Amino acid sequence: MTAILVSEVGPRDGLQSIDRVMPLEAKKAWIAAEAAAGVREIEVGSFVPPSLLPQMADTAALVEFARTIPGLNVVALVPNAKGAARAVQAGVHAMSIPFSMSETHSLRNVRKDHPAMLAEIAEAACIAKDAGVHFAVGLATAFGCTIEGAVPEATVLRLAEAAVAAGAQELSLSDTTGYADPAQVKRLVRAVKAAVGGDMLTTLHLHNTRGLGLANALAGLDEGITTIDASLGGLGGCPYAPGASGNLVTEDLVLMLNSMGIETGIDLDKLLAVRGILEQALPGEPLYGFTPLAGPMLDYPERIAR
Template sequence: MARAPDVHICEVAPRDGLQNLDIFVPTEAKCALIDTIAAAGVREIDAGSFVPPKVVPQFADVDTVMAHALTHRSATIGALVPNVKGAERAIAAGVDVIYFVISASETHNQANVRRTVDEQIEGFRAVRAAIDARPVGQRLQLMGAISTSFGCSLEGEVSEAAVCRVARAFAEARADEIGLADTVGYATPKLIGQIVAAVRREVGPQMTLRLHLHDTLGAGLANAVAGLEAGIRRFDAAVSGLGGCPFAPGARGNIVTEDLVFMLERMGLSTGIDLDRLMQTREILARHIPAKHLSGHLHEAGIPKVLRSAA
């Protein structure tokens, strides 16, 4: 059995990376993107979101894309859901993990899912109950994601207490993992350490935590290092830095998976990801997405020889 990597990376480009684009990426291109990501050795892929097509047209083909993604048994295949109905669709599709999102910011939660935080917490409990009603061997994983954990473009600063409130609710409802999301990219390394420590005190050492970072203000990789120093070993990232938030105009996307992998490997931390293969995703994306949406230092500079010689 292959040794587990030191750092686990979930690739979110097929979902978070594409959801806010104003162009529809063809189904075959989404499937090819997932194929290349899986071939690179990525162990978890956020492959889509079960939402009404009129709300997010990009996922009108989510059933087809998800069925294709699930043929890759080497990777955990997940889907984001905003409510119980979406969770029911995800369960029926056979996904491995559901990501259920609640914002620490009340204003952002209302704008994002049109519910109060308390209503969304009740929705999470209902999803947990639906999963627990299934036979033991058919119970998928359930992650609670806390959006705007490090700031909000609508409210500004988000209090530690607001983040911990949602984290506590997730833990009490038996989430399998909690994700802390820098949705609009306002975090700093110091804030990363503070919020991670606060949530850890709130939910205890047994709960698995991950970070979902955006690079709006250029601090994405620095924040990842701060996460490592705080004990985080699970991160979300997107190839070519795809993504953004509709409530943060002009915001850049997720931290770039290729750059994150390079940095981690140079720090002596294994990811289990073949960087050369991962870089091939750019060719797929560039055929369908304008260059202005694609970023990444390695794509601009190339992979330094120092890494190739160390491989």
């Protein structure tokens, strides 16, 4: 039986995408409940300046809390070396730095071109390495950019190699924009693995903007991807396009993987119950997903026992 790590990124990617700030206690309850449902890795927040993203101001406190949960891999996003130092100080197990393959997107988002980002990555990598913290680079907009359009595969390969040279211990391919299609996922995963070594690319970060999220996940599994990011309730979906959720929905991903007989270690019923925490802490916030509405199939217990 294959084992796939479902990495919950909702407390970071979901919460940073909505205006409201979730109270620290609710975040803790969310993280604890997901871990109790069997989720083994959670990106609990982001070490960005609180002035930019007040939603993430309590990330250090969340890291401290999440570290008390046995068996949970505690991850945080860091935008730069300064964030990496804060992440180390807070005690993360792993950190991830986004590196946008579209230079225009990078300039707009963090006001850094590719060489400047690579210098930042190298500095952050040193900080992580010195502290013995796992260091991943997320290749953002790898499947296309809302400003530039297509991002050439050659660009992704060149920058993937540069990220590894700068100290990345692991890469993920991020479909930041919801542009990926399954054929592209297969091509790009294969090409990046060929360029930097199969073990270096483990993770897909997918969005469900055009409904292709699970199909893209499936395509990634076919190419040996072993970690898939997802967000409970697809939190952080675009409010201007109801139903056009942003992140891949954890509940639907877990239903798919578990039904297929792929080991996630996650109890779907317990996971579905965690939505109640979001509904209570963020009343009226749109939550997505099909499984929460339809429930598992009648023969779900038989499927997962296969």
